[in-house]
Amino acid sequence: MKLHIIGGFLGSGKTTAITNASKLLILHGKKVAVVTNDQGKYLVDTSFIGSYDIPTAEVTNGCFCCNFNSLSDQVELLERIIKPDCIFAESVGSCTDLVATVLKPLQLLKKELFDELTFSVFVDSRLLIDYLQSKKMPFNDEICYIFTKQIEEADLLVISKIDLLSAEDLEILQDLTNTRFARKILIFQNSLNPRNIQNWLTTLETLPIRRRDSLDIDYQIYGKGEADLVWLDEEVNIHTEDQSAFKVALLFIESMVEEIKQKQIPIGHLKFLLKGEEFSHKISFTSILDDNWKINLPSLMVGDVKIMVNSRIETSPEVARAIVRKGVNAISRSGVLVSESQEQAFQPGFPDPTHRITRNLPCCDECRCVKNLNKSQIEACLCDNKADESCCCIF
Ligand SMILES: Nc1nc2c(ncn2[C@@H]2O[C@H](COP(=O)(O)OP(=O)(O)OP(=O)(O)O)[C@@H](O)[C@H]2O)c(=O)[nH]1
Ligand SMILES: [Mg+2]
Secondary structure (H helix, E strand, O other), rough: OOEEEEEEEOOOOOOHHHHHHHHHHHHHHOOEEEEEEEEOOOHHHHHHHOOOOOOOEEEOOOHHHHHHHHHHHHHHHHHHOOOOEEEEOOHHHHHHHHHHHHHHHHHOOOOOHHOOEEEEEEEHHHHHHHHHHHOOOOOHHHHHHHHHHHHOOEEEEEEHHHHOHHHHHHHHHHHHHHHHHOOEEEEEOOOHHHHHHHHHHHHOOOOOOOOOOOOOOOOHHHHHHHHHHEEEEEEEEEOOOOHHHHHHHHHHHHHHHHHHHHHOOOEEEEEEEEEEOOOEHHHHHHHEOOOOOOOOOOOEEEEEEEEEEEEEEEEHHHHHHHHHHHHHHHHHOOOOEEEEEEEEEEEOOOOOOOOOOOOOOOHHHHHHHHHHHOHHHHHHHOOOOOOOOOOOOOO
């Protein structure tokens, strides 16, 4: 089984790429499963991926690194029940230092779980071009620190949403990234395009073996950046007498978004899943707001809609709660029955990884010669300590 760990900033396109890759693999007769992960309890991503009948498991209430055992338990569970050819595991978008806290511990302590372990980091091309051109970023310095550290530890950097860049900007970005990230493998991707998704999957199949370096990272800055992005979880049920519940749900979203805009609160990711008996729609807002978000939505005539809200915005839990109140008040009128449940708004705790491995792993753990790699694959291994006597792959 191949285990693909997917990191990268909030809203960078991880779930979109995983879902579309899973659909493609299933079409080709493969068995796939996904592990989702977030700070709260009720995850939009799990419901969204599950709506395509892709088997999922969750690591909730914290990131993979602080819940390493839960991650490995979920992978084991999926392996036992589904026997997938591959598992995608999507980490929290505000999480970094995954090489030291997830990849290396998996390689050292759980190597029996998988045959191959890959690591992709996603980044929104529009944020990346601003960052590389030293333009003002939409978040505070500590949050930007997480963004840069995620990019730094990537061995495969997937530069997503290139369809939203002009041809000229794409060319500039390609030049900038080729110079700045000469040692990384780069993919420029529109995750809505199956050919681009196939290219990512092919790259994952053929990644060269290389040593992964743990980050040199300041956890005080990282912890502050993580805490500054408040987590909000909410479920709103709307019932209308006149089949207008979908329209009312859009009004609720619009009101929340307008309030966030007015207060100039930076958005990491604000996502809504609208569910009814026969439909499920995900609506996302990221740091670069799309004012035309309603254009491609259907106008459904239904009496009941359940809205799941997950958000990471740069504000306090009190302000986040007040924004939801505003949304609820905007739709509360006669003929509309609104009920809420599961509201949670909090600042994520300080990152406290289960394991943190900073040293280089012995060659056999890096290049997995224990799994009978052939001679040329082992020779291609870039490990410093290939000649370590404790290593089983010396010739
Ligand atoms: N046009 C375009 N939109 C994309 C692409 N990739 C993702 N999106 C959109 O970007 C938004 C965020 O995508 P997600 O896949 O949910 O992002 P994520 O990284 O999983 O976000 P978190 O789980 O919150 O960290 C959604 O509206 C997607 O439809 C892309 O390549 N092109
Ligand atoms: Mg996601």
